Amino acid sequence: MAEHRSMQRDALLDAARSLLSEGGTEALTFPALAERTGLARSSVYEYFRSRAAVVEELCAVDFPVWAAEVEAAMAAVADPEAKIEAYVRSQLALVGDRRHRAVVAISSGELDAGAREKIRAAHGVLVAMVVEALGALGHTEPRLSAMLLQGVVDAAVRRIELGAAEDPDRIIQAAVDMALRGVNG
Secondary structure (H helix, E strand, O other), rough: OOOHHHHHHHHHHHHHHHHHHHHHHHHOOOHHHHHHOOOOOHHHHOOOOOHHHHHHHHHHHHHHHHHHHHHHHHHHOOHHHHHHHHHHHHHHHHHOOOOOOHHHHHHHHOOOOOHHHHHHHEEEHHHHHHHHHHHOEEEEEEHHHHHHHHHHHHHHHHHHHHHOOOHHHHHHHHHHHHHHHHHHH
């Protein structure tokens, strides 16, 4: 029974990822989740009390996996510049991934304070990964620099998601250049 419930919960989360990825936060509705999974709408409410609860669960499940991929990419290289490049590239490489698309859709969505706080904390974990590398490069305020660097990454994510005129590889390279050399190019 517990295994069956777990499978249904996983199916609901997978459907939520797809809905968020296809249509953003507006697409994530309980009727749509019920339709995608073949469950009755009342069954969806047995698992999640609200859309925010679905989003919180997705963050709890997907963000650590995503952060681990970024961390692994950074751990695979030695010098601080390479770590910063890995930080930028690994996040941008995940843009097409449904887990990432869901987290991006979530971050821009209307959520309750608890869910927003969880997302902020998860982003904080990501930013903390690059603080040490920035400090090693001689940044006097590595935490501030890390937050600004994440802003560059987030802007590149949005640009790629929008299907901007530039090729995604050009956007990624520009973000890496901005991260490593600032506006001096």
